Amino acid sequence: MKNIHIITFAITLLFLGACNDEFLDRTPETSIGKENFFNSEADLNLYINGLYAFPGWPMFISDLATDNASTTGNTEVKTMMTPDPSSATITGGWNWSYLRSINFFLENFDKADISQEKLDHFEGLARFFRAQFYMGMVKRYSDVPYYDFVIETNDEAALFKARDPRAFVVDRIFEDYSFAADHVIADQPSGAVNKWVVKAYMARAALYEGTFRKYHDELNLQGSASQFLEMARDQAQDIVDSGNFSIYSTGDPESDYSALFTNVDLTSNPEIIYANINITNLKNSGSSATIWGDYEVSASRDLLQAYLMKDGSYYSQQEGYETKQFVEEFVNRDPRLSQTYAAPGFILKRVDTYTTGTGLYVQRLAKNFSGYHQRKGMVNVDDPNMVNDVDIPVLRYTETLLTLAEAKAELGTISQSDLDNTINVIRERAGVPGLTMDVTADPVQQARYPDISDPVLLEIRRERRIELALEGFRFDDLMRWKAGKLLEAEPEGLYFPSLGKYDLTGDGIDDIILIDASETVPGAGEKEQNELGQDLVYYRASEQGGDANVYLKNGNSGTVQTVADRGTFLEPKYYYRPIPQTDVIVNPNLTQIFGWD
Numbered sequence: 001m002k003n004i005h006i007i008t009f010a011i012t013l014l015f016l017g018a019c020n021d022e023f024l025d026r027t028p029e030t031s032i033g034k035e036n037f038f039n040s041e042a043d044l045n046l047y048i049n050g051l052y053a054f055p056g057w058p059m060f061i062s063d064l065a066t067d068n069a070s071t072t073g074n075t076e077v078k079t080m081m082t083p084d085p086s087s088a089t090i091t092g093g094w095n096w097s098y099l100r101s102i103n104f105f106l107e108n109f110d111k112a113d114i115s116q117e118k119l120d121h122f123e124g125l126a127r128f129f130r131a132q133f134y135m136g137m138v139k140r141y142s143d144v145p146y147y148d149f150v151i152e153t154n155d156e157a158a159l160f161k162a163r164d165p166r167a168f169v170v171d172r173i174f175e176d177y178s179f180a181a182d183h184v185i186a187d188q189p190s191g192a193v194n195k196w197v198v199k200a201y202m203a204r205a206a207l208y209e210g211t212f213r214k215y216h217d218e219l220n221l222q223g224s225a226s227q228f229l230e231m232a233r234d235q236a237q238d239i240v241d242s243g244n245f246s247i248y249s250t251g252d253p254e255s256d257y258s259a260l261f262t263n264v265d266l267t268s269n270p271e272i273i274y275a276n277i278n279i280t281n282l283k284n285s286g287s288s289a290t291i292w293g294d295y296e297v298s299a300s301r302d303l304l305q306a307y308l309m310k311d312g313s314y315y316s317q318q319e320g321y322e323t324k325q326f327v328e329e330f331v332n333r334d335p336r337l338s339q340t341y342a343a344p345g346f347i348l349k350r351v352d353t354y355t356t357g358t359g360l361y362v363q364r365l366a367k368n369f370s371g372y373h374q375r376k377g378m379v380n381v382d383d384p385n386m387v388n389d390v391d392i393p394v395l396r397y398t399e400t401l402l403t404l405a406e407a408k409a410e411l412g413t414i415s416q417s418d419l420d421n422t423i424n425v426i427r428e429r430a431g432v433p434g435l436t437m438d439v440t441a442d443p444v445q446q447a448r449y450p451d452i453s454d455p456v457l458l459e460i461r462r463e464r465r466i467e468l469a470l471e472g473f474r475f476d477d478l479m480r481w482k483a484g485k486l487l488e489a490e491p492e493g494l495y496f497p498s499l500g501k502y503d504l505t506g507d508g509i510d511d512i513i514l515i516d517a518s519e520t521v522p523g524a525g526e527k528e529q530n531e532l533g534q535d536l537v538y539y540r541a542s543e544q545g546g547d548a549n550v551y552l553k554n555g556n557s558g559t560v561q562t563v564a565d566r567g568t569f570l571e572p573k574y575y576y577r578p579i580p581q582t583d584v585i586v587n588p589n590l591t592q593i594f595g596w597d
Contacts, residue, residue, distance in 0.1 A: 038108045044122045047105055051129045052193075053098070054276050054394050055472065057286045060261070060377030061297050062472035068303045069470065070491035070562040072368045073296040077475075077487065080574055081567030086597055087578035093140050094580050096147075102130045103150045117185075124183035127176035128198050134173045135205045139476065140577045142166045142219070143593060162589040167221060170209055174231070177202040181235070190267040191277045196244060199235045200273050200395045203403045206232035208480050211410060215451075215482040218572040218594070229407045236404035239273070240421070245397040246270045253431030258339035262379050266391040273395035284388035285379075289352030293373035294364050299341055299470065300491035301559060304329060304372065305444070306465055307337040312433035314442040326363065326371075326494045327506045334432050340469055342373040344506030350380050350387070358382070362511045363494065363504045365539050365550040370493030371560045376470050398426050399473075402464045409457045419456070423463050435459050449483060484569040493560030496552060499541060501528075510536060516556060517542035570595075 037043050055062075064071035065078060079089055105126045110119055130148075137144045143163035151158045180198045188194035210228030213221040239245065248271040249256050260266075266275040278285040290296055305315050310332045315321055330343045337343070348361040356364055365371050379387045405422035408414040416437045424434035441455040445462055452458055464477065478486055496502065501510040513528060513536040515521070522528075527535040542548035543555040544564045551561040578596035 034104075034108045038111045040112055041114050041118060044105075044109055044112055044114075047109075048122060048125050051098075051102060051105070051126070053129075053132075054274065054392075056276055056392055057288070057377070057390075059392065059394075059472040060291055060374070060470055063470045063474045064297050065487070066474040066478060067300060067486045067489060067491065068465075068474045069297055069299050069374075070368075070370055071296050071298075076577075078567075080577075081487070081569060083567075087581040087584065087592065090578055091580040091582070093137075093577060094583050099130065099133050099147060100150055102126050102133065103148060106130075106148075107150055120183040121185045124180035124198070125193055128180035128184065128193065128201070131173045131176035131180065131205070132201065134169060134176075135208075138166060138169055138173070139208070139479070141579065142576050144169055145590075146172055148172070160587050160589050163591070163593075166219065167224070173205065174202070174228075177205065191275070193274070196239055196242065197274045197395060199239055200400055203232045203235035203239070203400060206235065207403050207407055208476060210407070212480040214410065215480070216572065216575065226411060229410050232403055233407040233411065236400045236407065239397070239400045240404065245273060245400070247397065247425055247429050248272075249429045253335045253429060255339070256429055257336050258376065260393050260396070261377050262381075262390055263393075264386060264389040264391065266393055269393075271397045272393055273397060273400070276392035276394050278389055278391055280385045280388040285390045285392065287377075287379050287387050287390060289350070289354050289378075291374050291378045292352075292354060293342075294366055294369055295354040297374065298370040298491075298493070298562065299372040299374050300370055300562075301372070301493055301495075302489070302491065303465070303469060304337065304341060306462055307334045308432055308462075308466075309333060310335070310432065312427075314444070316442055316444040323495055323497065325496070325502070326504055330506075334430055334466065336430050336466060336469075338375075340374070340376040342375045344504065346373075346375065348380065349382050350378070351382065360505055360507075362537065364537075365494075365512070365560065367549065367551060368562050369560075370491060370562050371550075372493055374470060398467050401426060402460070402467060405460050406457075406464065409454065409460050414456060423460060426463065426467055435463070448486060449481065451482075479575055482571070482575070484571060484574055487569050488566055490564070490566050491562045492553070493562060495559050496541075496557060498557050501536065512537040512539060514539050514541045514550070514552075516540070517546050517548040 038047075063069045064073070065075040076090060076092060079085055106123065109122050109126065112119065112122075134144070134146070143166050145161040146164045146169045147158065177198065181195060181202055184193065184195045184198050186195040206228045210225050210232055213219060213228065214225035248260060248269050260269070260271065263269065266272045267277065269275075277283070293299065305321070307315060309315060309318070315333070318324070327344045330338055342361060342363070346361045348358050351358055361373070363371050363373060379390050381387060401422040405414065405418060408418050419435050419437065427434055435456070437456060439455045439459055441458055442462075445458045446452075449458060449461065452461075461481070465474065478484055496514060499514045499516060501513045503509055504511045509532060510530045515538060517540045519540065521538040521540065527538065529535055539549040541550050541552045541556060544551045544561045546555070552558045553561055573595045576594050576596070578592050579590050584590050584592070
């Protein structure tokens with residue numbers, strides 16, 4: 001049960017969240033009044049809590065524009081991969097009000113009459129949030145103006161500042177992370193940032209920067225990549241050595257993984273480094289049925305095929321794997337697959353706007369959707385109070401283990417012992433055999449990353465994709481690995497060898513029938529029925545763009561098609577974003593880079 005200090009913390013967050021937009025947009029001096037604020041620990045806590053900005057339920061639909069999933073919605077990546085993107089069409093992200101709030105705190109917090117240890121703790125928290133802010137800016141823009149002070153309205157030098165080099169900004173970021181890691185107190189209430197949260201994010205950021213520098217030769221920073229990989233390794237190792245965290249497991253590989261994503265109380269879960277805590281009618285989770293896969297978002301066949309067989313062999317080693325049908329695809333697979341996708345036999349209990357009723361679920365097909373449905377993060381209960389009460393596992397220990405393994409592999413120092421203490425701990429929960437140093441390369445995985453020759457690193461990348469699937473990591477991973485070309489492939493769905501009747505629940509009884517788009521779906525009382533006396537669900541099929549219910553690659557056979565053309569990913573240009581045109585007009589010192597205009 002979530003205890004009283006969690007409830008108190010959530011109430012504080014709820015209060016601040018309700019006024020957060022106004023709180024950040026107004027000038028801090030007038031909204032707070034520094035002369036009569038920042039006097040006590042309570043003041044500092046109140047302000048710091050207003051800076052919390054951790055992912056919530058939408059993290060489960062943030063893989064939607066990668067090779068993990070397709071979407072019918074508008075996304076920045078879609079806009080970027082159109083024929084003529086520019087700073088006039090890609091305009092998000094250039095917002096500095098959050099940084100101003102952080103710097104305002106840092107200029108005033110030390111007036112509080114509290115111990116130096118606590119002052120250092122609060123400074124560490126603010127600097128952690130500043131590091132988080134700037135890491136996000138560097139990911140988007142690379143070179144950005146760096147400010148560690150509040151800009152006054154008459155400070156023209158600051159207001160019209162040019163970009164600072166990426167290397168300079170990143171050094172400042174890790175100065176902030178390091179200070180925070182050294183001074184943020186470890187023993188904090190659940191739901192509050194502590195030392196281990198800082199270290200986990202620092203390790204994540206260092207892995208990103210280290211691999212980005214290693215693979216992006218356009219930056220000319222390859223020589224400094226190893227120092228960040230070493231930092232990622234060391235921060236992750238500190239978390240492991242602390243002994244504070246472990247993999248959550250009850251010994252049931254068929255359910256332990258999925259339990260992490262539909263849990264109403266993660267405060268005592270040993271795997272959780274940080275959870276975004278929700279309490280019904282106080283701070284609701286916001287969980288929506290849009291995750292389910294017939295409204296904007298649908299998981300891809302490429303991700304499904306990345307999962308191993310249950311015996312640890314590659315799916316690509318299965319005879320005819322490319323044309324396996326839906327029910328076959330889930331046979332003897334890594335149990336995490338059926339805890340991420342709705343597998344044959346899935347029982348649907350939750351009914352919201354975009355689902356089709358409770359009971360044994362028959363995959364619903366529709367134009368521009370893959371036909372796969374996402375189970376991960378979908379709270380499959382019919383109790384709205386429980387749906388709203390589910391906690392979000394923002395930082396999991398498994399990510400730390402994956403970071404440690406990848407950093408060591410990138411540094412060329414990984415050993416079998418390292419694999420046993422990282423990748424194989426994760427696989428053990430899933431009931432999948434461990435990874436060994438003498439593994440041979442999977443040709444399909446090799447084709448995804450043709451510049452990587454190390455089979456162990458290829459498998460670490462696979463493990464990261466599988467374990468963290470549909471949690472919002474994939475886009476950043478593809479960017480830092482310089483694998484943006486994978487975004488060009490149009491996500492595909494279920495495979496049908498021909499028109500006709502198909503079983504999609506795994507009980508051997510037909511559920512749907514595919515007919516040619518030229519045919520008419522029979523009316524009520526005229527539809528063909530299956531052995532159970534139930535009407536078959538009819539779908540008219542055609543090639544992409546036809547007048548049909550579902551698009552098949554060959555019109556009357558093949559994989560379900562989601563989009564006609566994703567466009568072209570231009571390298572290195574699309575690894576970065578343009579500064580919005582309106583901001584460049586206001587400040588002409590903000591020049592564009594890597595071919596943006």
